[in-house]
Amino acid sequence: MNDAELYQSSNALQKRDACQCLEEFAATIKWKNSGDRIIDIGCGDGSVTTNILKKYLPHNYKEIVGCDISEEMVRFANEKHSNFDTKFIVLDIEGKLPEALRRSFDHAVSFYTLHWIKHQESAFSNIYDLLSEGGDCLLMFIGHMPVYDVYRLLARTKRWRYWLKDVDRYVSPYHDSQEPEKEIKRMMEKIGFTNVDVKSKHSSYVYDSIEAVKKAVKAVNPFKIPKEMYHIFMEDYVNILRDMRFIEPVNNNTDGSVHVRFSYSLLVVSAKK
Template sequence: MNDAELYNKSNIITKTDALQCLEEYGKRIKWKNGEITVLDIGCGDGGVTMGILKKFIPDNCERLVGCDISENMVHFANKQYANDHTSFMVLNIEGDLPNKLRGTFDYVFSFYALHWIQQQEVAFANIYDLLSERGECFLVFLAHTPVFDVYRVLSRSTKWKFWMKDVERFISPYIDCLEPEKKVKQMMTSIGFTSVEVECLHKTFVYPNLDVLKGLVTSINPFEIPKDLEEDFLLDYFNVLRDLRIIDHASSNVDGPTKATFNYRLIVAKGRKALIF
């Protein structure tokens, strides 16, 4: 998950859903008067932060910060997008927060990042601590996608199980949950968030060709597959997609124009930090 340049070219599903969710739910965000600070968690290459999120942030934003666990992604984002009011930093939202960041952001966003986190309570508690009083968060992440099904299938194969021993680390903790929105809302409320709204959307995304999907699969692959086995892994990956009827079974050419149709579940969550007396 460190090929920032490839990810920048391939993550069209993240950009599409970020835009759609902000257009549909962004009007519910109560923007403060005066200068504000904004954080984007799991910013990756910075493309969504600057190309989409920034367009929805009012002009009174004094500071926009993107953070990601990947040093390569952060380096790429700073090189491409950093300016006097925008910067990117390395931060593990599942780890210990630096004290200097606690309570410093009026708004926290995250798109397509939190499903990689297994310690959900830790991550959401950290988001709460990052927010200033009455600060708001707007979070978009996956409950299920066929990508997770592919990981599980390949991890059970004799051929790939050695390289995918920790497969569940890279699968959404909500994949087997029938009503993930209820679980997320309960967790956020127990942490202290108020005005909590959580929805689980059933969505479909069609990749126009397999080249784009191949780029995304390669750029987000979390497993350390040896270089000489990468092409073989990719072939098996796409064969599983065909078995799952994601890709037309009749197509045998990974680089061909065949479309791939993904049906997935997306969680949209919003909450506010309570006023501290």
């Protein structure tokens, strides 16, 4: 998950979903239209921050700060994307918030990150504290994703039990929830957010080859599988995808080519301080 170069070349799904989210919800953000300060939480390689998010900002915004827990991601993002109004910093959104960052932003956004966080309330409290009075947030993260079931099945096998022993650490806290919208709204209102709106959106993404899936999975793989075992891990992973019928033959299967379809739900949250 720290390989910015790999992530940059295999995050088509994340980019598409960030675009769709901003296309639908950027208009609900209450821009000041002069001097807006924006923080992008879990910015990764910085490409969504600079190539996608920026297109939706008012032209006279003041600054964008991307933050990420990974030093490698932040170094890469600064090398590729920083300039006079854009910088990237290391920050664990689940940890203790530096005093200097409190109330420093008019808007907080986050794409494909908050499902990594176990202590949801700590992260959402920090987002609240990052915002100035009247500030707002737009957050998109994974709710239910069948890929987590693939990990859980692998974690039950003798071969992968040890390497995936902390599998639930990496499953979205909302994967098994019946009513994640209500859960999140309740938590955010307890923190102090107002105008909380939580939507669950169904989506699907089709990879046009097994190789493309393998690359995308590798780019976000959280498990420390030894290098020499990784290709076996991926073979077992793909076999489970096949058993779960995620792999579909195309062209009447005359040339053996396949599509791999992932259906999942995203949670899109907007709220005000």
